[in-house]
Every structure is written in structure tokens, then in C-alpha cells.
Amino acid sequence: MILSRVITLGAIAATGAAFSQDYKADANEAFNELVPSNNQTAIDQLIHELREVSINDSRCQACLNRLEVGKKWAQENPGVIPVAWPQWCVRYKAGSPDSCTRNFARTTVERNAEGSNFVDMLTLIDPHGYDGQLYCQYLEEDSCPKPPTPNSSLSHLWPPKQPKHHVAPEPGNETFNVLHISDFHVELDYTVGAESNCSATMCCTPHSQGKGGGGYLYKGHWNSFYKDAHYENEFTYVKGAYYNVFQNSSISAPAPTFGHYHCDAPEILVNSSINSVVDYGKKHNLSFEFAMFTGDLIDHDEQAWMNFDKSLASEEAGFRDLKSRLGDMPVYSTLGNHDSYPYGEIAQEGHGFSNKYTWNNDLMAEMWKDYGWINETTSQFVRTHYTGFAVDTKVGLRIVSLNSNCYYRKNHYAFWNATDPDGFGMWSFLISELVDAESKGQRVWIMTHIPPIVDGLPLPSKIFYEIIERFSPYTIAGVFFGHTHLDQFNILYAGNNTKTIENVINHAWISQAVTPWFNNNPSWRWYEIDKETFSVMNAYNYYAKLNETFDNEGKEPEWLFEYSCRDGYGIDWPKTSPLNGTYWHLVSEKIRDSVEYRQIYENYATRFSPYVPDCSQNGKCLSDYCTLSSFQVDDYDNCVSQLHT
Incomplete structure (x- = not known):
């Protein structure tokens, strides 16, 4: 057990947060049906x-x-x-x-x-x-060809777009700051000295088995093995005693203290990342109005090693750690595909199966309310709407949080009545919030976990696209994802997805991850936001070189400034203009046309990890442009297929 968890629990207990409901009993009853x-x-x-x-x-x-x-x-x-x-x-x-x-x-x-x-x-x-x-x-490994996507729409749910809705509001002269963290994937059974060079999906656990061959690959080089390292009062780091991992001849690459690229994040790395946010704010006299967490608290371990208790404990640990270090800062969250039990599943209301997932709705509603992140009214909505909700922030921005498992292509419940454009009722909820906000001249951010082109189903991605097209650029000021673990973006185009600057509709931010799995450096970012329009004026990215913690004798990771999105690609862009879809269109064209810029993008995407692909190799990185310039599944598939013709 990681001692930082014990300290953190004590800090949270002082706030009065207590979760007494027996969620496991509720889930057990539902599964036993x-x-x-x-x-x-x-x-x-x-x-x-x-x-x-x-x-x-x-x-x-x-x-x-x-x-x-x-x-x-x-x-x-x-x-x-x-x-x-x-x-x-x-x-x-x-x-x-x-x-x-x-x-x-x-x-x-x-x-x-x-x-x-x-x-x-x-x-x-x-x-x-x-x-x-x-x-x-x-779900059956391409047994059938992808069927044509139904020509469905929900346009009857919104009023006609007025001329003023075609124009984005102009930014003012003042800004505030917002923190964005994603994809902790806290590995609660991370074990210092366990095998990191394993044959399974997830390494660094007590059950990780080596690939064979034995021998100490890094003896004499790696030395960061401190099993009892933890954070104590005031979140000060205590390294503890050195642990001699080179006693076990079956281990070829022992797991270091703060994590490894083939493993999810030990809780001490999660705490280090959040500490670095707070320390950065203090050092630069910079505060955050609120934070966004775009999902995935539970690790990637094989399902044979996952159970309900571990899933619930991971969810509680991730949010508890955020609360313990960020204090009174509101954190608006969404759940990822891993933040469910069983993995990736959620059932529609009204078909007799949703009771299997009410435990998660109840847990989030209670935890988020007790931490002061949402009020009682919003908490009740979370309980009945797949953990989705809408909240009007103190600064006047409306945030709509969606559960992307509703369109996740590994969610079994998304495959019945799949021609229904809104089987879960999630899109009508989103539309109602956007219609209301538009009538009030209020700007909206949409946050969810899965970018549709990565793991979404085709029809929901089409509906999502149409909604964003209808309410951009007047109402929707930002769209935010996690899930890929990479620093990315998606652009939406009008005109049958003709990718010209005149056809840019909007874009989505895809946040990097704290977990280093798989082959990425841990990272987080913050946004500089215009006070009047809530448009993103700049984004600043920070990361830690995880490989430098393997042989630093147990010292904490050093969190470094990586790049700002306004400066990182060398785009000539007005200082008074937000980083909107047009800006990212110019970036995507450079990435499309230049090996040099594809390499810059890949460097940022993986945060300069030791595993950054070499884009100068023939065929490497060519599909990046399809990822960045697509939002609908069909458009992405067509783009990739054209690369091979």
C-alpha cells in the first residue's frame, strides 16, 4: 500500500467527506440477476x-x-x-x-x-x-464490412440558425486560467521491483511475468527503488530506505519508484503531478478558476485481474487525490471507458438493465457533491443521467459533461437499436442545454472522454458533429477530450468535410495523460481563457521526463515547461485572436505537408518520450493528418483509406 494514500485519506476525512453506501452490495445484486x-x-x-x-x-x-x-x-x-x-x-x-x-x-x-x-x-x-x-x-474483429451509416439527424430539436449565430464573439482584454488533467489510470497494485519488461498488457504488478531470458538488464544503471516513498503532511516527499530489487533473479527490469513506460501511474506519480500544478501556481503567483478532469481513473490491467473492489477504489483514490491537493478549486469531471464496471459498459434507461450501473452514478454524485464541485441539484441529475451534467460556473461559462461510453464501440448496449440517433437520450440533453444557452447569449464548453474518431461508433459521431456545427461558433466556445494519452486536436469542417480554411467550423482539444502507459511522458496543461467569450487564448503544457527518474536515486520527477500552443508551431497568428479552429487548420496543413512539422507534432504528442516515432522513416506519421483533420468516424476512415490508394 502506498503511504501517500493513507495521508491523503486523513486530509479528506477532515473535510467531512464520507461514503457510507454499500455500492458493492448494489452491484452484486444487479449482476446476480x-x-x-x-x-x-x-x-x-x-x-x-x-x-x-x-x-x-x-x-x-x-x-x-x-x-x-x-x-x-x-x-x-x-x-x-x-x-x-x-x-x-x-x-x-x-x-x-x-x-x-x-x-x-x-x-x-x-x-x-x-x-x-x-x-x-x-x-x-x-x-x-x-x-x-x-x-x-x-466486436467480432471485422467479420462484416462496416455498414453504411444511417442518414439520421436530430435537427428537429433545435431552432433555425440566425445570422448572428454564424459569428464568434470577439475576445476582450482580460483572461483567467483553467487547469486540464486527464487519464490518471492509477495502478493501485504498482509494485516497486516488479517486472516492467513483461509479456502482458500491463506490467509492474505482483502478477507481471517477464518476457523470458532473465538477467538484470539495468543493474548498475537503474537505482530508483524506494518501496516506501510517500508524501507526508504538507505534501512533502519522503523517500524512505533503498530497496534492493536485484535479489530476485527472475526480474529483468525492476519497476522504479515513480513509474515506467509499460505501466500505468503509481499513485505517487499521480500525487507528484498534482503537486507540480500547485507548486507551479505558487511559484508564478498564478491561480486556476477551476479544473477539468476528462476521465479514466482505473488502470489498464487485464480483466482477469480487475474486480469491482479495485475499480471502486481506483475511482475514489483519483478524485480523493485531486481534492486533497487542489483544495477548494472546483473540479468538473467526466468518466472514461475504464471508469465503469464491467469495463466500458453503460445501459440505456428504460430497457431493464440500467440498474447494473446506478452504483457508479451514485458514487460520483455523492463524491462530487461532498467535495464541493457540484451542488445538490446537479448531483441528483448525475444520479439519473449516466453521470452527465451541466453546470453554470461562477464566471458565467456553462460546462456540459457527457459520458462517452454512450457511443463507445466496446459498449455492448450501444449495439441494439443502433439506427436510433439518440438511444441514450444524451444528445437531446446536450441540445437542450445548447438551445437554452444560445437563447441567453451564454457560451458553452463540452467535455467528454473519447474523441469519436478514435473509439466511437459512426452514427453518434455524425450526430455529435451536426450538433457542434449547428451551435458553432456563437455558442460553443470549446470541446475537450482525453482518452488517447496523446497531445492532439480534431478539426470539424463543413461542406462535405472539404478541408479548407473557409470550411472550418470548430475544433476539439485532446489532452495528454498523466499515466505514462504506453510509451509517453506524464503531462498536464492549463489554458489562458478570455473572460468575455471563454475562448482559449493559449495553452501551456508541462511534463516530466520519466526515464530520468529511473537512475536518480529516488528523487521526485522534475516537472518542466514543454511548449505553448500559440508558439509551438511557428504560426503567424494575431495576439488578440483565440486559438480557434482556423488556427489549428493552419497547424494541420503544416503537419500534412512537412516531415519536419509531423516530427514536431509527434514530439509534443508523446512529450519527447524515448519512444517518439521517427517521422523521416518511409510511411511513418502520415496518418497524423487524418487524425487531426477529422471528427466523424466515416471521414476519418475515408481519409486513412486514401493514404493506401
Whole structure:
């Protein structure tokens, strides 16, 4: 256990925050609704049916056939599916034993499998329609081609755009500051001295196994092994005694004190990052009006090692650490795809499955309210709306926080009735907030976790795009994401996505991560915001060279200024103009046309980590332009496909 957590808990206890509800009991009751069958005849029958419909057909048709079989069983005898489907998967080599269990076995509070969600999905899915095609494309390894995106719209929910709505308000002469932190992925079982050169997705844990070969790769070089390092009162760093990790011959690359590039963030690195924010503010006499946290508190460990207790503890630890160090600063947050149990899942209201996720809504509502980040009215809304909410800040800006799991392509519940442009009701909520703000001449920021082109589904990305197009540039002053761990941006274009400066609509900021996983330096940023328009005038990025903590005898990371977005790309841009979509269009054109600028972008994206790609190599970094100049899934896919023609 990391001692900083003990100190932090004491600091939080002094604020009166206490979470007494037994969330685990609520979740356990919901997950136990699906009772696994022990009827061997039925189990054998389903395995036989899955086998029969999977032979003598194309991969696509076989996938659709299985969904049809699954739907019948889900409606008539659902308890057979999480027993029989993993057995069929292993027996006929449809996946590895681990993936078969992960994807199809029954969910419990002890096992983060997705079989219960799979059964829920089968209950309502249209196997041979758009639903099935979409599922087989994204969750069955491209078994079916990506189906054409429905030509749906929610334009009936907003009034016509008036002439004044086509013009962005002009900035004034005063600014304030906003902090943006994202993707902690706190690894609560990070173990100093554990294997960092492992064969699994996540290293540096007690169960990490080496890739083989043995031997001490870094003996005589790495020396930062301080198992008891922690932060004490006033958040002062205490290194503790040296821990001799080179006693275990099976470890080839022992995990250092503050983290490793193949591992998520130990809590001491999370605390160091937040400390660096506060220390920077004190040193430069700079304060932040509020902070944004754009999701992902839970680590990337394999689902076999994840359970409900660890998920809940990670969420509590991340927000507790923010509160303990940032004090009274409001923190407006959104949840990421990892901030759910089971991973990536959330169910629509009104279909009988949402009770599996109310524990997370309740936890966030209670925690955010007790920390003083939202009021009671907003807290009640969080409880009933997928942890999404809207808040009017003290400075007059409205922030709308959305749960991007509603359009996440690994969320099983997003695959039924997938032609509905607003199955979760999230877009109508967003639109209502934007219509209200527009009528009052109020500016809005939208924050969520997943950029649609990275892991979103096509139709929701189209609807999201249309909403931003309608309410830009007059009302929407900023869009903010996390998730990729990279310092990036997305530009929205009008005119059938013709990427010219005249067609720029808006852009989105994608924040870098605190976690170093995978191969990035930890980082955070702050924005200089115009007081009148809430437009971003500049963004300042800070990072730590994690590799320099491997052999510094346990000293804290040094957090350094990396670059300012206004100066970092050498764009000739008026000092009085915000860093809007037009500015980032000019940046993207340089990245498109120049190896030199692609390299600059990659340096910033990974924060000069030792693993920055070399863009001078043939074909390297060419797809960066597609990432930066696309917002809809279809546009991004088309852009990438053109690179290969």
C-alpha cells in the first residue's frame, strides 16, 4: 500500500467527506440477476447450434447467424449463454481461452467479464440488420464490412440558425486560467521491483511475468527503488530506505519508484503531478478558476485481474487525490471507458438493465457533491443521467459533461437499436442545454472522454458533429477530450468535410495523460481563457521526463515547461485572436505537408518520450493528418483509406 494514500485519506476525512453506501452490495445484486444454467443438455445444444451456423458460410454471415441463435436463447433461456458460449469459443478456436472468458463468461463482482452484457445485448439486437452488421464489424474483429451509416439527424430539436449565430464573439482584454488533467489510470497494485519488461498488457504488478531470458538488464544503471516513498503532511516527499530489487533473479527490469513506460501511474506519480500544478501556481503567483478532469481513473490491467473492489477504489483514490491537493478549486469531471464496471459498459434507461450501473452514478454524485464541485441539484441529475451534467460556473461559462461510453464501440448496449440517433437520450440533453444557452447569449464548453474518431461508433459521431456545427461558433466556445494519452486536436469542417480554411467550423482539444502507459511522458496543461467569450487564448503544457527518474536515486520527477500552443508551431497568428479552429487548420496543413512539422507534432504528442516515432522513416506519421483533420468516424476512415490508394 502506498503511504501517500493513507495521508491523503486523513486530509479528506477532515473535510467531512464520507461514503457510507454499500455500492458493492448494489452491484452484486444487479449482476446476480443472470443465473448461470447447469443444464448440460441445453449447454450442449447451444454449442452445437453455434457450431452449425458457423460452418459453410462467410465470416460475416456466420457472425450474423450466431447473433440470431443467441437472441433466441437470450429470450428463452439466457442462463445457458454465459456457460455455453465461452466453451464454444475455446473448443472451436474463436479466441484464446482468456478472450473467450472475458467476452462471454458471466459478470460478477469478482470477475470483470462481459458475458452478462453480451446476453443483455442479444435480448434486443436486430441480428441481420444494422445492429448485427455493426456488432460484427467492431466486436467480432471485422467479420462484416462496416455498414453504411444511417442518414439520421436530430435537427428537429433545435431552432433555425440566425445570422448572428454564424459569428464568434470577439475576445476582450482580460483572461483567467483553467487547469486540464486527464487519464490518471492509477495502478493501485504498482509494485516497486516488479517486472516492467513483461509479456502482458500491463506490467509492474505482483502478477507481471517477464518476457523470458532473465538477467538484470539495468543493474548498475537503474537505482530508483524506494518501496516506501510517500508524501507526508504538507505534501512533502519522503523517500524512505533503498530497496534492493536485484535479489530476485527472475526480474529483468525492476519497476522504479515513480513509474515506467509499460505501466500505468503509481499513485505517487499521480500525487507528484498534482503537486507540480500547485507548486507551479505558487511559484508564478498564478491561480486556476477551476479544473477539468476528462476521465479514466482505473488502470489498464487485464480483466482477469480487475474486480469491482479495485475499480471502486481506483475511482475514489483519483478524485480523493485531486481534492486533497487542489483544495477548494472546483473540479468538473467526466468518466472514461475504464471508469465503469464491467469495463466500458453503460445501459440505456428504460430497457431493464440500467440498474447494473446506478452504483457508479451514485458514487460520483455523492463524491462530487461532498467535495464541493457540484451542488445538490446537479448531483441528483448525475444520479439519473449516466453521470452527465451541466453546470453554470461562477464566471458565467456553462460546462456540459457527457459520458462517452454512450457511443463507445466496446459498449455492448450501444449495439441494439443502433439506427436510433439518440438511444441514450444524451444528445437531446446536450441540445437542450445548447438551445437554452444560445437563447441567453451564454457560451458553452463540452467535455467528454473519447474523441469519436478514435473509439466511437459512426452514427453518434455524425450526430455529435451536426450538433457542434449547428451551435458553432456563437455558442460553443470549446470541446475537450482525453482518452488517447496523446497531445492532439480534431478539426470539424463543413461542406462535405472539404478541408479548407473557409470550411472550418470548430475544433476539439485532446489532452495528454498523466499515466505514462504506453510509451509517453506524464503531462498536464492549463489554458489562458478570455473572460468575455471563454475562448482559449493559449495553452501551456508541462511534463516530466520519466526515464530520468529511473537512475536518480529516488528523487521526485522534475516537472518542466514543454511548449505553448500559440508558439509551438511557428504560426503567424494575431495576439488578440483565440486559438480557434482556423488556427489549428493552419497547424494541420503544416503537419500534412512537412516531415519536419509531423516530427514536431509527434514530439509534443508523446512529450519527447524515448519512444517518439521517427517521422523521416518511409510511411511513418502520415496518418497524423487524418487524425487531426477529422471528427466523424466515416471521414476519418475515408481519409486513412486514401493514404493506401
